[in-house]
Amino acid sequence: MKPKSTSPYLNPPPTYADLTPAEQAAADLEATVAAQQAEDQIEIDFSDSVTDPGYETDSLGSASSSLKSSIRNYTFENGRRYHKFREGAYNFPNDETEQDREDMKHAMVVNLCGGRLHFAPIGENPQNILDMGTGTGIWAMEMGDLYPGASVVGVDLSPIQPEWVPPGVKFMVDDVESTWLRPLDHFDYIHGRHTVMAIKNWPQLMGRVFDHLKPGGWFELQEIHHQPRSHDGSMPPDHPVPQFWELVSSGLAALGLNLDAVLSLADMMRESGFINVETRIFHIPIGVWPKNRVLKMVGLYWRTILVDGLSPIALGPYTRGLGWTKEQVDVWLVKVRKAYGDAWVHAHMPLYVICGQKPDMGVASRS
Structure with missing residues (x-):
């Protein structure tokens, strides 16, 4: 008898009946998952989520038409989940564990700032x-609760926001470093926090923010300089700890990002x-070494955030940027x-809150 060829091109693939029970079960599971993914990969009409006339980028049309591959899907790397839309633009995970850490970071910053969500004097009715x-x-969402008459638009590369939100709050999947196509002079207030790890071209973004603010409108950034230091x-x-952050900074620099941009x-x-x-x-203290009760609590939050974030913070910059x-x-x-x-180390990181106002008159648009 002629021996069976080992070439996949000469031998037909096995049929379902040729498979063992275990292989059939695996095939059934794979088919079920594929069917579910196909069901999930539907196009979403963005008309409800982008009715706000002040923000849109050139990516919106393509995002709407290719949602199944670039927005609702994710990519996985080193056991962590990352955004798929504009893949690689942000070098940190977006999975549930990271979302919990981000919410804890929010609580930490608000406590540090005395319960304030913002410092720009935007009035009572933005x-x-x-x-x-x-x-x-x-x-x-908290701004939507604080200013129920405002239209609040949140933009991110990842569709990880909840569905149930306060009236007037909307979320969009988009990249703020793309061209903004909506009308100029629209927003009363533009806010960014913890964005220094994501923005590559700050002067360009500053110009777009300036153009899309109303005359007299405010821009506020709340950014941590991730360079631990000690006063004593x-x-x-x-x-x-400082060595860790130096490596993060070097890895991000190789990827086109400047952690020290906060200083400028x-x-x-x-x-x-x-x-x-x-x-x-x-x-922001790292640890519970301060005597002040509020700072001690903030320091506990921050150390927990940093320790829990060691892997998600390091993986992208170290593997993508440094080749580890x-x-x-x-x-x-x-x-x-x-x-x-190390309890004997009294370290902290500075949080910079920077506010600027667009002049009322006399400054030409930069578009």
Whole structure:
């Protein structure tokens, strides 16, 4: 008898009946999953979610037509889930564990800021608010509760926001670094928080924000400078925590992002035409070393956020930017995790709150 060829091109693939019971069960499961994915991959009419006349980018048409592949789907890397739309633009996960950490970060910042969601003097009745990089949408939703008469639009690369939101709050999947096509002079207030890890071209974004604010409108950024320091010299330069962040910074730099941009944001606002630019700096303790009760609680939150975030913070910059393997990252993080528990280190990071106003008159649009 002629021996059976090993070439897949000469031998027909096995039929379902040729499979073992275990193989049939696996095939059934795969077919069920595929059918469910096909059912989920439906196009969504964005007409309800983009009725706000003030924000839209050139990506919206393509996003609406290819939703099944670029918006509702996700990509997975090193065991974590990442956004699929504009894949690679943001180097950190968006899975449920990371969402919990982001919500904890929100609570930490609000407590540090004395319960305030913003510092820009936007009055009691702002009409149109944009939240860039809204994440889980928690800030936008709380602003919707605080200003029930406002239209609040939250924009992010990931569709991870809840469906049930306050009236007037809407979420869109989009990239704020794309061209904004909607009318100029629309928003009363534009807000961004924790965006320094995501924005590559700050001057360009500043110009777009300026153009789309109403005359007299406000722009506010709340950004942490992820460079741990100590006021009493208790954290040596070779401590694993600052070394960890130096590597994160180097990895992001290789990917076109500048963690130190936070130090220049106020100057960039002024160069973009904003006036009345003010900076407030709040120091976030790492750990419970402060004597002040509020700062002690904030420090506990922040250390928990940083320790729980070691892997999601490091994986993208280290593997994508520095070429490390996941195994190398895991080994290094054991040392860093232990170092965060050093009670003798009195470390903190500064939170910069920067507000700027578009002039009422006399400044030409930059579009």
